[in-house]
Amino acid sequence: MRNELGSALRRRVGLLAAILLLGAATAAALAGAVEDWTFATLSDPVQSLMSVLVPLLGILLVRDLRGTSPLVPTLHAAVLVAAAVGLFGAAACATALALAPPGAARDPWAGVAVIVLGGVLVQVVAQLVGTGMALLLRSAPLAFLATFLPLALWLALSAVDVLRPARDWLTPYATVRHLLSGHMSSLTWLQWLTVLMLWGAALNTAGAVRQVQRT
8 A cells, every 4th residue: 555655656746747847848948949038928838838737647646545535635735736836837937038038028027927826827727627537537548638628628619700709718728828928807817717617616526526426
């Protein structure tokens, strides 16, 4: 039992290290390749790329602690890890931008506070999608594949002109663009809260119910 827990911990730590390394390497590579990056335009690809793998952390956490730890503390831990990833991504972008040669952008640090907060929120929602799918589906690979359903929904809504406005209310991908732009309005905050309720609260609640039904 102890060996299994140790192996599970090493998997999670290894994945976390890979995600952080990916974010740092992407920030450094992008900042060095183009001279007119801003904190916003650099944060978008870095945080977005990390958010692809972050749900897998939540999946492994739920799977490894299933039956050994209460669900609520597990979700709290998952959210804290996601927040740390978001903060690391912001720090990596800030460092890469500060070390890069001066570019043509007028205000490369515009909206930095909102973008840092946005990076954290992007990773938190991504993590909650992962934990929710892990609660609903026993198979970790299947749960990870299911974390791409929000993106599939975004693509489906994008294909129909009349449904495109719904993307901002129903898909995390749409809210990511707003959060990492540095410009958030009352409307875009409301849209993000709606997405959080759907893909964070509702999905994990459904997963928790599913867990109870299995026991």
